[in-house]
Amino acid sequence: MSLKRIIALDGGGIRGVFSLQILARIEELLRAQAGRNDLVLANAFDLFAGTSTGAIIAAFLAWGAPVAEVEQHYVQRGAEMFAREHWWRRWKCKYRAESIATFFRNHFCESDGKPSLLSSNRLKKLLLVVMRNASTGSPWPISSNPGARYNDPSRADCNLHIPLWKLLRASTAAPSYFPPEEIALGGQRQLFVDGGVTPFNNPALMAVLMATLPCYELGWPATRQSLHVVSVGTGSFRAQLPHKLAEKVHLIDQLKFVIPALIGSVAEEQDMICRVLGDCVAGAVLDRELGDLQIPALLSGDEKKFTYVRYDEAFGLAPDSTVQQPSIPRSLDDLRSIPALQQAGRAYAAANVRLEHLYPRESS
Numbered sequence: 001m002s003l004k005r006i007i008a009l010d011g012g013g014i015r016g017v018f019s020l021q022i023l024a025r026i027e028e029l030l031r032a033q034a035g036r037n038d039l040v041l042a043n044a045f046d047l048f049a050g051t052s053t054g055a056i057i058a059a060f061l062a063w064g065a066p067v068a069e070v071e072q073h074y075v076q077r078g079a080e081m082f083a084r085e086h087w088w089r090r091w092k093c094k095y096r097a098e099s100i101a102t103f104f105r106n107h108f109c110e111s112d113g114k115p116s117l118l119s120s121n122r123l124k125k126l127l128l129v130v131m132r133n134a135s136t137g138s139p140w141p142i143s144s145n146p147g148a149r150y151n152d153p154s155r156a157d158c159n160l161h162i163p164l165w166k167l168l169r170a171s172t173a174a175p176s177y178f179p180p181e182e183i184a185l186g187g188q189r190q191l192f193v194d195g196g197v198t199p200f201n202n203p204a205l206m207a208v209l210m211a212t213l214p215c216y217e218l219g220w221p222a223t224r225q226s227l228h229v230v231s232v233g234t235g236s237f238r239a240q241l242p243h244k245l246a247e248k249v250h251l252i253d254q255l256k257f258v259i260p261a262l263i264g265s266v267a268e269e270q271d272m273i274c275r276v277l278g279d280c281v282a283g284a285v286l287d288r289e290l291g292d293l294q295i296p297a298l299l300s301g302d303e304k305k306f307t308y309v310r311y312d313e314a315f316g317l318a319p320d321s322t323v324q325q326p327s328i329p330r331s332l333d334d335l336r337s338i339p340a341l342q343q344a345g346r347a348y349a350a351a352n353v354r355l356e357h358l359y360p361r362e363s364s
Contacts, residue, residue, distance in 0.1 A: 002093045003360070004220050005045040005228045006211060007061070008204035009266065011052030011196040012234025013174070013263035013332025014082075015075050019057060019232045021345025022311045024067040025353040026230070030160035033355060038131075040066045042124040045230075047143075049207035051195035051232065052147045055171040059108065059164065062127040062144075077103060078335045094177050094333070097169065104165035118144050118167060119151075126218075128210060130195030130203050131171040132182055139198035141206050177333065202230035202267040204274050207346070208306060222305040224279050224360050230275065233312025234248060235344070238328050239264055255340030260330070271310055278308035300307075307360040308346035313348045 009019055025042065031039045040160060041048075042064045051057030052237045060070045083099035083144040108116045116122055128143040142159050145151060151160045170181040170192035178192040208229060212222040219228060239261035242253055272286055275293035279301060285292050299305075328340055 003226060004047070004211065004227060005358075006049060006204075006207050006230070007041065007045050007058070007124040008202070008229060008231045009048070009054030009057050009209045010052075010196065010203070010231075010233045010235055011054050011176075011201045013053055014074070014335060014337065015234035015328070016053035016312065016329075017071065017338050017341040018235045018345040018348075019054070019072045020074065020183065021342060022232050022353060023057070023061070024071070024347045025346075025349035026358065027067045029353070029355045037119065040064055045125060047126040047128060047207060047211060049130070049203045050171070050211075051130040051201050051203045052172050052174065053200075054203065054232075055106075055129045055131075055168055055195065055298040059127060059168055060130070062123050062125045063108070073103075073107075075338060078338065082333050082335060083283070087319070094236060097173075097179050097181070100172065101165060101169050103197055104168045105163075108164040108168070115126040115163040117160060118125045118142065118162050118164055119146070119153075120164065123164075128201045128203065128207055129171050130172075130198060130206060131167065131192045132195060132362060133190055133199050134193045135190035139195070139200060140192065141195075141198075141203070141210060141212055143216075143218075143220050145210070145216065149215070149217065156185070157188075159185075161267075164259055174332065196263055196335055199266050199270065201263050202231065202233070204229055204308075204310075205270045205277075208277075209335055212305070224301070224304045224307050227306035228358070229274065229278065229306050229308045230358065231271065231308065231310045231312075233267075233310070233327055235315045235341070236264060236267070240340050241287045257325045274308050274310070277304065278306040279304040279361070280311050281361055282352070282354070283308070283310035284312065284314065309357045310347075311352060312343060315344075 027041055031037055031042050039063050048058035048062040057070055080166055081103055082098045083096045105115060110116055124145050128141060130141045133140045152158060166183055168183060172194060173181050174194040180193050182189050182191055210216045210221045211218050243258050268326055276298055280294045283292050328337055328344060
């Protein structure tokens with residue numbers, strides 16, 4: 001039984017630079033093991049899943065790019081991706097859609113210059129992109145799996161016909177930061193927004209379900225020996241109300257609190273479910289009661305459906321500690337934080353990423 005590997009990448013804007021340091025360490029370890037300096041993650045993993053900034057990284061990796069190239073785009077082209085909208089249009093959104101769309105179009109195209117579709121054979125491995133259909137109100141996880149129900153080329157609304165750049169634009173269309181992306185499907189024009197406003201800002205569980213549930217027509221075996229998942233975060237924050245008397249908390253305080261709180265809570269839930277269903281090889285403590293769930297809980301070791309690794313850093317105060325973690329801005333678009341994100345990511349990767357985490361362990 002051949003081992004299938006998944007990398008799942010969270011959303012988080014420019015904090016994707018943190019994720020890239022972890023991915024660089026994984027690539028470095030696999031290169032050393034194989035004795036190949038040209039090895040890329042597409043040589044070692046079978047499915048790349050991503051939400052928002054994670055979708056950008058996942059697409060580049062599935063394309064066959066080395067991690068250093070992806071990081072270079074973030075460092076050198078960040079200002080291009082986050083180009084300010086003209087002042088008279090900022091009542092609509094903060095950044096210009098055309099700037100980031102041009103970046104995607106320039107990189108995801110065929111040799112003749114035409115836009116690459118989701119069906120492009122330039123994708124070396126399977127790609128899963130999470131976005132939200134704001135016209136229908138439903139999450140839209142879309143993969144390049146040719147057997148999927150809505151990837152049938154005979155359908156007028158076949159997802160494989162969608163340009164890859166449009167899917168990335170849609171998955172990164174964070175409300176208030178970028179305008180929605182319009183995609184024509186079966187003669188109907190629908191609006192899509194950032195996948196971070198679905199339950200799958202952490203797309204690890206969605207990737208497992210898409211790989212294993214019969215309805216998705218991929219049909220990978222769901223056992224510890226056959227499926228391994230590496231989930232990479234962008235650095236997490238615990239959303240908190242200001243430290244003031246309850247009667248002093250006002251509407252703006254609550255608006256700033258509620259969206260990050262919901263996104264963070266759902267991402268933590270997805271991680272917890274993965275640890276319950278899967279054999280957690282590595283991952284930080286969830287909370288003082290649950291611990292890290294690296295021992296069998298509801299399911300025995302042999303009943304676990306996959307092996308699982310979660311790499312992420314708690315920025316600010318960790319939930320189980322009074323120790324101050326690296327000081328990183330919470331903002332999704334603060335380009336000035338790139339050096340700090342690189343430093344924090346490298347330190348985290350050096351301390352936490354191990355070669356043995358990339359393979360199922362012998363026993364649970």
